[in-house]
Amino acid sequence: MSRTNPTPQHTAEGSLGHVVFIAAAAAMGGFLFGYDSSVINGAVTGIQKHFNVGSGTTATIVASALLGSALGALIAGWLSDRLGRIRVMQIAAILFAISGVGSMFPPNDAVLALWRVVGGIAIGIASVVAPAYIAEVSPPAYRGRLASFQQGAIVLGIFISQLVNYAVNQGAGGNPNDHIAGIQAWQWMLGIETIPAIIYGLMSFMIPESPRFLIASGHEDRARRVLADVEPTGTNLDARITEIRNVLATEYKPSLKDLWGGRAGFIPIVWIGIGASVFQQFVGINVIFYYSSFLWQSVGINASNSLLISVSTSLVNIIGTVIAMVLVDRVGRRPLALVGSAGMAVSLALAAVAFAQRTGSGSNASLSSGWATLALVAAHIFVLCFAFSWGVVVWVLLGEMFPNHIRALALSVAACAQWIANWAITESFPTMSDWNLSATYVIYACFALLSIPFVYFFVKETKGKALEEMG
Numbered sequence: 001m002s003r004t005n006p007t008p009q010h011t012a013e014g015s016l017g018h019v020v021f022i023a024a025a026a027a028m029g030g031f032l033f034g035y036d037s038s039v040i041n042g043a044v045t046g047i048q049k050h051f052n053v054g055s056g057t058t059a060t061i062v063a064s065a066l067l068g069s070a071l072g073a074l075i076a077g078w079l080s081d082r083l084g085r086i087r088v089m090q091i092a093a094i095l096f097a098i099s100g101v102g103s104m105f106p107p108n109d110a111v112l113a114l115w116r117v118v119g120g121i122a123i124g125i126a127s128v129v130a131p132a133y134i135a136e137v138s139p140p141a142y143r144g145r146l147a148s149f150q151q152g153a154i155v156l157g158i159f160i161s162q163l164v165n166y167a168v169n170q171g172a173g174g175n176p177n178d179h180i181a182g183i184q185a186w187q188w189m190l191g192i193e194t195i196p197a198i199i200y201g202l203m204s205f206m207i208p209e210s211p212r213f214l215i216a217s218g219h220e221d222r223a224r225r226v227l228a229d230v231e232p233t234g235t236n237l238d239a240r241i242t243e244i245r246n247v248l249a250t251e252y253k254p255s256l257k258d259l260w261g262g263r264a265g266f267i268p269i270v271w272i273g274i275g276a277s278v279f280q281q282f283v284g285i286n287v288i289f290y291y292s293s294f295l296w297q298s299v300g301i302n303a304s305n306s307l308l309i310s311v312s313t314s315l316v317n318i319i320g321t322v323i324a325m326v327l328v329d330r331v332g333r334r335p336l337a338l339v340g341s342a343g344m345a346v347s348l349a350l351a352a353v354a355f356a357q358r359t360g361s362g363s364n365a366s367l368s369s370g371w372a373t374l375a376l377v378a379a380h381i382f383v384l385c386f387a388f389s390w391g392v393v394v395w396v397l398l399g400e401m402f403p404n405h406i407r408a409l410a411l412s413v414a415a416c417a418q419w420i421a422n423w424a425i426t427e428s429f430p431t432m433s434d435w436n437l438s439a440t441y442v443i444y445a446c447f448a449l450l451s452i453p454f455v456y457f458f459v460k461e462t463k464g465k466a467l468e469e470m471g
Helices: 012-026 028-051 055-083 085-104 109-137 140-171 185-191 194-206 211-216 220-230 237-249 268-282 285-297 303-327 333-355 369-387 390-400 404-458
Strands: none
Touching (some): 012 028, 012 109, 012 194, 028 055, 028 109, 055 085, 109 211, 109 390, 109 404, 140 185, 140 303, 211 220, 220 237, 237 404, 268 285, 268 404, 285 303, 333 369, 369 390
């Protein structure tokens, strides 16, 4: 094997531009993650009417994707360590496309739930492989911002799905059960996902395999070429390969027992990753993205306006994510998380106060204009605070915080916990909303408040550290 000095023959700017493209291509999985998980929001009422099902069955259909996501997240690390990051991305792209077509033409609600599970598996895989891959190809100085591409892509996918939902619904005359070209609007909402899934699959052929995976697989020449393209000018590639090889030499293929710490269950760092994942979901963020049309209609806002509100909150989500991408490598992960937690606690509490003023029930429920305005403002502030903090920070942390020898597997476990927490919130919200919408938001506010001491006492800053330093 050649050991010649491999000084990169490109500018630092060229290298960074190439890495940005690689990270953006990998983050297409995040786009589909956001699109697939939130597109159901616009289709909920159409599904209810088409299959004549109640809120409980509807919640199961919506939440079924999340069980698939938990499974996909759990197996993604194992698959990526054996097949490679790129091959696993391609598997996810195929599953996204199949799910889109199947969800568009389900013969009954059970089959729709099954296709949602298939899409969920793809979401879970994308939630693990993209941040791990981006972290492995990014220089430490830019890793936080590049890793935040994943969340940026997720929120863009959410926004585009809501925009598509609104456009399709308007094209059908404002009714998701009316037809466009002989197919109901809600079916178009679910089927359009196939287009970005194909784009994701094609882009996966345009990016290189992770250099760490290549070195672990004995392909150092290929790893050298990848590193020459992604590392800054002047980097000693021999030293980088030796550093990675030495770290890998101390590793072996991990199993769940490697994450186990005796009576305490998992080792502390894994519990911290699980805790961060659970807190991210237990503030109720995905109620906004999965049920916002249902939520706003439950307080008297009509279907078209509720979908328009979904578009506006998704746009706020993008703005908050851009703020996080700018700040995450400047101010660090912990400060963003702490500020965001405080903002979420306050805004959720305000939403709870507003929802407590709801009068009537069912289709006759309503809020006065003043309280409705407070609820809408609080919801948008909540989304902004989540987006510039926990939305980005958790995914960045999960790609960084674990030691090298358990990173992929530990990330899978933490992401699996995140999807289970997401499922619990998604499955329970319709029932809890029927019980007491205001009290439900009080519970979410309490979790936002509890996340402050969690971050302060247990989460360590990872800004600017090389992955090989995590231990």
